[in-house]
Amino acid sequence: xxxxxxxxxxxxxxxxxxxxxxxxxxxxxxxxxxxxxxxxxxxxxxxxxxxxxxxxxxxxxxxxxxxxxxxxxxxxxxxxxxxxxxxxxxxxxxxxxxxxxxxxxxxxxxxxxxxxxxxxxxxxxxxxxxxxxxxxxxxxxxxxxxxxxxxxxxxxxxxxxxxxxxxxxxxxxxxxxxxxxxxxxxxxxxxxxxxxxxxxxxxxxxxxxxxxxxxxxxxxxxxxxxxxxxxxxxxxxxxxxxxxxxxxxxxxxxxxxxxxxxxxxxxxxxxxxxxx
Amino acid sequence: xxxxxxxxxxxxxxxxxxxxxxxxxxxxxxxxxxxxxxxxxxxxxxxxxxxxxxxxxxxxxxxxxxxxxxxxxxxxxxxxxxxxxxxxxxxxxxxxxxxxxxxxxxxxxxxxxxxxxxxxxxxxxxxxxxxxxxxxxxxxxxxxxxxxxxxxxxxxxxxxxxxxxxxxxxxxxxxxxxxxxxxxxxxxxxxxxxxxxxxxxxxxxxxxxxxxxxxxxxxxxxxxxxxxxxxxxxxxxxxxxxxxxxxxxxxxxxxxxxxxxxxxxxxxxxxxxxxxxxxxxxxxxxxxxxxxxxxxxxxxxxxxxxxxxxxxxxxxxxxxxxxxxxxxxxxxxxxxxxxxxxxxxxxxxxxxxx
Numbered sequence: 001x002x003x004x005x006x007x008x009x010x011x012x013x014x015x016x017x018x019x020x021x022x023x024x025x026x027x028x029x030x031x032x033x034x035x036x037x038x039x040x041x042x043x044x045x046x047x048x049x050x051x052x053x054x055x056x057x058x059x060x061x062x063x064x065x066x067x068x069x070x071x072x073x074x075x076x077x078x079x080x081x082x083x084x085x086x087x088x089x090x091x092x093x094x095x096x097x098x099x100x101x102x103x104x105x106x107x108x109x110x111x112x113x114x115x116x117x118x119x120x121x122x123x124x125x126x127x128x129x130x131x132x133x134x135x136x137x138x139x140x141x142x143x144x145x146x147x148x149x150x151x152x153x154x155x156x157x158x159x160x161x162x163x164x165x166x167x168x169x170x171x172x173x174x175x176x177x178x179x180x181x182x183x184x185x186x187x188x189x190x191x192x193x194x195x196x197x198x199x200x201x202x203x204x205x206x207x208x209x210x211x212x213x214x215x216x217x218x219x220x221x222x223x224x225x226x227x228x229x230x231x232x233x234x235x236x237x238x239x240x241x242x243x244x245x246x247x248x249x250x251x252x253x254x255x256x257x258x259x260x261x262x263x264x265x266x267x268x269x270x271x272x273x274x275x276x
Numbered sequence: 277x278x279x280x281x282x283x284x285x286x287x288x289x290x291x292x293x294x295x296x297x298x299x300x301x302x303x304x305x306x307x308x309x310x311x312x313x314x315x316x317x318x319x320x321x322x323x324x325x326x327x328x329x330x331x332x333x334x335x336x337x338x339x340x341x342x343x344x345x346x347x348x349x350x351x352x353x354x355x356x357x358x359x360x361x362x363x364x365x366x367x368x369x370x371x372x373x374x375x376x377x378x379x380x381x382x383x384x385x386x387x388x389x390x391x392x393x394x395x396x397x398x399x400x401x402x403x404x405x406x407x408x409x410x411x412x413x414x415x416x417x418x419x420x421x422x423x424x425x426x427x428x429x430x431x432x433x434x435x436x437x438x439x440x441x442x443x444x445x446x447x448x449x450x451x452x453x454x455x456x457x458x459x460x461x462x463x464x465x466x467x468x469x470x471x472x473x474x475x476x477x478x479x480x481x482x483x484x485x486x487x488x489x490x491x492x493x494x495x496x497x498x499x500x501x502x503x504x505x506x507x508x509x510x511x512x513x514x515x516x517x518x519x520x521x522x523x524x525x526x527x528x529x530x531x532x533x534x535x536x537x538x539x540x541x542x543x544x545x546x547x548x549x550x551x552x553x554x555x556x557x558x559x560x561x562x563x564x565x566x567x568x569x570x571x572x573x574x575x576x577x578x579x580x581x582x583x584x585x586x587x588x589x590x591x592x593x594x595x596x597x598x599x600x601x602x603x604x605x606x607x608x609x610x611x612x613x614x615x616x617x618x619x620x621x622x623x624x625x626x627x628x629x630x
Contacts, residue, residue: 002364002396004347004533004547008357029356050350050357051543053535077561091357238566239558241533244393247550248530249558251576252566253503254584259392273503276566 003244006048006093007033012068014088017154021119022084023060023072026092038097039063041104041126042235042263045096046243047071048079049086055079056240058262059097060122062129069094072122072154098243099262102127102233104134107205111140113198115218117190117210118147121154123235123262124209128162135167140204142169144197146190149178171197191217194225201226207233212276219266229267236262236269238276252276278455280462281469283444290461291322291372300369302339304332316371316378327373328440330414331597335526336371336378340401341385343523344548347397347533352541364396366404370457374409376430376437377421377595381526382407383433387589388529397547406457409434410445411477415484418598420611423488426595428480439473446473484596488611491582491592491618498621499583503575507620511613512574514606519551521600521608527581527593530557552576574608578617 013025028034040063048054055077061070075084086092104127112131116124131138143162147153153172162170172185173193179185186193190210206227208215215234222232238257241247250257253273264272282290294301300318303325307313314332316339319325349360386402389395412421412428421427431437435454438445446465449455465473522528532550537543550557553573559565567573585593594610601609 001361002347003393004545005359005361008359010356048535048545050352050545051535051537053545054533080561093357239560241531241550245391246388246393246395246529246531247533248552248580249550251580251584253579254500254587275503275572 004095004242006046006054006095009069009092009094011086011088011090011092017072017119017156018152021072021074021154023070023155024083024086024092025061025068025070026094027068028094029091034067037066037069039069040097040101041130042101042123043097043099044243044262045069045071045094045098046240047073047083048093048095049082050091050093052082053079054093054095054241055083056237056243058123058126058235060126062126062133064130064133072119074119095243099258100260102207102235102263104130107131108137110138111142111202111204112138113142113144113194113204113206115144115190115194115206115208115210117145117214118152119154120210120214121145122209124207125155125158127207132165132168140169141167142171142197144171144173144190144193146173146175146186146188146193147178148175150174150180150183152178169197189217190214191221194218194221198222198225201228201231205231205233209235222266227266229270230265232266233263234266234269236264236276278449279465279470279473280447280449280458281441281444281465282438282447282458282462285444286461287372287445288322290458291319291325294370295319295321300367302336302369302371303327304329304373307333316374325373327410328413331375331412331416331419331599332378333599334524335381335597335599336374337381337385337526337529339369339371339405340382340398341529341531341549344546345397347545347547349544350535350542362397364400366401368404368406369401370406370408372408372410374407374434375414375597376409376412376428376432376434377419377426377597378526379407379409379433380421380426380430381433381595381597384527384585384589384591384593384595385529387591388585391588406435406453407433408436408438408447408454408457411437411439411473411480413440413480415480416598417487418601418609418611419484419596420488420598420614421596422481422484423491423611423614424592424594424596425490428484429477439476441469441472441476446470448473488596488615489618491614492621495614495618495621496583496586499579499617500587502620503579505620507616508571508575510571511616512571512608514608515553515570515574515604516606517553517555517570517573518605519553520603520605521577521610522551522553523549524599524603526595526597526599552580578613582614582617 009026015023238250245259437448581593
């Protein structure tokens with residue numbers, strides 16, 4: 001079996017997040033693989049539909065939940081549209097886990113602020129559940145999540161669950177014009193929501209993922225709050241084929257998203273050439 | 277270091293014996309479509325081989341990383357998907373008459389192919405191969421191997437290096453695999469033969485050296501810290517983005533992975549050569565392209581070869597073969613461009629002409 005050959009997984013469950021975004025719950029066909037498989041929050045994989053090709057997504061479920069993985073994707077290209085045509089019980093290929101991960105060991109005994117926009121919640125969600133499953137090892141948990149409209153919010157059932165928990169501060173926001181009459185969250189863009197929801201950077205790490213424009217305007221807010229660049233983590237994506245440093249396309253200057261990332265600190269990102 | 281002398285007759289017998297044993301033998305031959313041109317090809321008899329005429333049109337890369345290769349076979353069944361693996365063990369092959377630049381390219385690409393994940397398809401072929409390179413005598417004004425730390429006599433990646441002398445070759449046995457290949461062939465090289473071989477190697481170097489001064493180690497650092505230098509805006513104006521340079525390059529190894537149906541329910545996953553010079557290479561599904569212009573794509577080519585790869589793996593990702601310049605329809609000339617970049621990287625440009 002060469003390094004480009006995927007393992008086979010079955011779709012156990014399909015969950016529609018929005019009109020075009022879907023989550024698949026996948027289980028390894030080979031039960032011994034299912035037991036051996038380990039990963040860390042932030043890692044990614046190459047998912048494939050046979051006859052259509054491979055596509056790169058993060059593993060959206062936490063490593064604390066074993067026996068399955070989840071991926072969330074928007075039907076945009078050839079492979080994601082093909083993935084959307086699959087049904088429960090169908091087979092997909094999976095190679096991984098690849099790349100580095102969020103350093104949760106380092107974040108233990110600290111507070112964490114999670115900030116996500118749109119489908120950027122997928123990699124952050126893996127970390128959120130990982131932290132919630134080990135809740136007593138962390139201090140305050142704040143989640144700031146927003147999307148363009150209420151309809152674009154993903155993992156809605158989990159947002160409700162987080163809203164009910166007393167040990168999480170959840171702040172939801174939609175862009176102006178994206179609210180519905182019964183919307184109870186903020187009508188604001190993410191940087192404003194962060195300003196309102198986050199009081200201090202003391203003993204706190206920030207994990208942020210979303211569209212580049214959101215990250216660009218949120219980083220100054222975090223810096224103003226006092227977050228140093230090496231306590232702000234994000235995850236990058238770039239077009240990939242191999243996922244393991246050989247196919248030559250995901251590098252940003254000298255930095256390979258697949259091998260050096262996908263998780264980077266804001267301090268590391270600032271040193272990258274403007275090529276992403 | 278061990279040396280031997282092989283007469284023309286002994287080389288011919290060696291090749292005949294290998295062919296008789298059903299070993300794949302690859303050598304430079306006259307191209308069928310253009311007798312002026314040379315291609316590396318599988319040969320059936322020794323007489324097909326043509327040594328030392330000119331640089332083959334393409335490098336040896338295709339014998340290790342084929343332009344297209346199957347990574348797996350799949351079949352959709354009612355129960356699911358079945359995968360049939362492809363073999364990672366390759367049949368033994370011996371390459372005669374390899375150009376030192378092409379062989380050095382293989383050794384350089386080994387580094388990335390072994391970066392944490394070992395590419396079994398590449399190394400399966402590498403391990404099955406014995407490479408006999410010949411002192412280059414086909415250099416022209418576009419060659420610049422000596423500028424990138426190699427030379428027409430470089431042994432990097434070779435198991436044996438042949439240097440032509442009267443009546444045959446002085447064989448420099450570089451690896452145990454090379455020694456094994458010539459175990460039953462040739463005789464002790466005389467001091468005179470060794471001296472002649474050394475003189476020929478020095479002569480060959482002297483023919484290439486004037487083409488381009490050595491690319492300094494500082495160039496990589498300069499490139500890394502001059503990602504936004506204005507020269508990138510103009511340096512690639514002649515580039516069409518066709519990717520011909522990558523196809524003929526001994527070290528360009530970037531690839532695409534695609535699926536192909538072969539019937540309604542069967543097909544293959546393939547790895548195909550790709551090039552960072554094409555606009556689709558980095559295009560996201562969203563429509564965003566991190567390298568949207570040709571100048572950004574050409575910058576990637578130069579940065580990868582002369583800064584990123586050296587900083588990662590300690591070697592320049594270029595062997596100075598000059599093929600990219602020879603095939604470029606736009607007249608992009610790498611040695612000229614390198615010369616300009618080296619000048620830019622030196623605070624006080626030196627006046628040459630001695």
